[in-house]
Amino acid sequence: FFYYSYLDRKEQFSNNPPKIQSSDESFKRYTVATHIIIGIQTGIDIIIVLQLPSNKKLVTKIDHILHRIRNSLLDDENIFTLTLDDENLLENIILTKTYSNILDIQNMKRLYDICRYIKQNQNKTVNYPLSYTLRPIKWLYSTYTGPGNTFIALPVELIDNIEQNIFQLRDDIMKLEISLKQDLPKLLNGYLKERLSDLQKHWLNTKNKYINEIEQLAKLVIDFRSGRIPVQTVHSVLNTQTETLVKTMIHDLTQNLNDLTEKGHFISDLCRQQFRYLNTVEYDIDQTDNEKTIERKLVMNDQPDYILCSTDTLNKLKSEQLRQLRRDAIEKLKNNFNLRLIYADFSYCSFELKNMMILPLNK
Template sequence: MHSLTETITRTAIDISGRVGSLYDGWRDQILGTLDINTMKTSTIRSRSLLCKVQKYDMNKSPNLAQMIGIEDELRLSTLVNFVPKIGLSSIIDYPYSINKYTRCFRYHYLDRKEHLFNDQNQIEKWNKTSMPDNSATHMITEISFGIDIVVILQLPPHDKLVNDIDTALEKIQHHLQNSLENMIIASDVERLFDQILFTTVYSNIPKLVQIEKFLDLCHNLNQLKKNPTDCELLKYRLTPIKWFFLEYTGDVTQYFPLESEFRDIFENDLLQSSIVLKQACSRLDENTRRFLQKHLALQLLEVHQLYSQGKIYHEDVIQRLQSLIITIRSGQEIDVDIGQIFRNEPHLQAKADMISELQRQEFEYCNAADCGIQDGDDQTIIEQKLTQYKPSPQSGKVVVVQDGPYNYTEVRGKNEYTTGHRTLCFKIEQLNGWSLFGIISKSSPLQEHSYSSPSCYGWYNGDYFVYRNGQSVGGQGHDAVENDIVNLTIDCDHRLIRLINERTNRTLELLVDIDKCPFPWQLHLNLNLAPTRIRILS
């Protein structure tokens, strides 16, 4: 009889498993399937449901895969590429930062379980010579079916909207948890949820990932769970292979999980290095739009070099860990220094520091594609192409938001304003998400959520998006859309700013409290999602 204390559970990332499938616990991979026709199986209906909404602590960087219940060993196998990042496990690569405006919606419905009978008489029927000749450590003896959905919602940075959305989310959660009826969604709730910046869906059911709107997803969940054929694999229960070959006297492949201390070190370091590489890649990847500052060309080349070193280091660490993890899980003696595996970790931090420093400096950009810079160009070739590049004199400076892990991007002008007035002209060539036009005091530190700085004055697009002293004070935000031209007047003498949309002729004005926003002032933009492209005309 096999003991539950020796069985283990795994989230069904690879959905090819069946009762009787062999499992390689060293690498968390499904192998072949044994003939289980001589063994009895049974199906048990469960129909249990968990539905909840979670907020996040700003002081912590949550491990999303851990929070949704992906097992410790399976997360590590995913990080070292034993297991593909698909389905629920792809949440490990969630590309955006987590903050107080992030919500996690979880819907976990268990429909049924199918399992092998734990019968000693049946086990003895197995032929001792049929021991599988592979690296199987376990057999799948139970599988569960159901619906597992995780939705990450990024709410707008507006306290009233956030409170309204949170109230609606609580009602949706209560309905889905306690009612079997299809949910009826009012039009005002639909308009409210249209304000959500972006929605990212992870699920064990591929067709659900394709649904773009959160409310559309919720509307169909009760109907979906009524049809068992719509349910997909949730979990595997794995039983040691030795329990099915009691008379076998040869070597048996065994499995030993990592000690939690080692596992936590490996996971935390891999997650950190992966985050840093994503941040660097979002700015330096040749396949995305990136920009170079002419008078910081050498520093940017250094960033490229540091990124390349970091990428090589990360891949080297993964290879070393793959070997080490198999050694530990197979019960062999460890003959390596764990600390040496992460010997080059300072390279990652140095790269992150360099990127952060470049973000804090003023940039006059040129497009790498326009320069003819290609993947594989060495330092000398890049320098030559940068030297030869001459931007069109008709082109104004351009501010662009790229794809990357950040929710917001602060942009400041180079000039400082203390007296007189100056009008700046912008053309919105592309717009996605939120865009703030305004001013900020030079003394305020740069930050991702710069709209919350006490010296921020300006307008986001949409209703209730007037910002004064870093707080949303209600009122009408700007109405600019793609191809609009807007003029921002900075009037130091009268201590006010004015925004005019040339298309609609709408004029917005804000009086500035210089105790909150002391001179000198600077142009201040805060942009949200890619693709956003704003050209400074004058």
């Protein structure tokens, strides 16, 4: 984690309410507002989550650069510069995730760009609030007769429950995002695009549901703090909606992700054995087909092929047969370098393949 905070400006009304009140007699005393902003702080607040490589020597070198960057940011007189070697070392950072009160920084992906932006904008933060100071309207205008400012603190056990459940769900969703947008596409290497797209849509639905639940929970917390609902209502929603529905969606998505990751490793292993992976869905094979029509769709004329047909289920039930068929294929390849080894995957098509099959059928 790399954290940086810089306070550029602090503006606040006088702490003498009567003096302020006498300076403005035009205040509208009847309003739905209960509080007024009397102070604002602007500046830069940023936390950067860095995923470093597993190479310990690289990590040590990157850590030294991070210390130099920190010292440069803390020293107002120091000009922020990095050597080309420093920049190249920082390119070894696997993942950079930024959280900040400045939107421009959140969209940056390179640590060097983020730090350079910070250095260049340390004294230009008028549009970047860090915090506000609130006071009840009655504190400022003693004659105010509008709504009260009831505030009930959340019980400690409820706060712990929210942090334990909501934050864990958020972490799970973020980990799934990395897997589905970076790790899995790289592993699949262009295969099973439709399956990957379906999982990414499932993830987006899960994320939107999570955000919706958080917004509902936030409203309930506000209602409780204002004295409009009992604490049991918040507990009930937290334990039923968020705990059950979103967790179930995450569990299902994780299981599907693991299955597709396993398939990705299986395809990579096939490629190492010089097999070409083929998804039969892309060849319009369905429940109306039979062995002969499947052969016509998959076998190319005058092309020596060894097509191993199977499914994920058959592979698990008959793993030894699968290994033997793959060994047979490799032996045939040694005797015929023009032979094409193909694995035809029937896992996703509507045709029910009851047993492993080798095409062409007359071989």
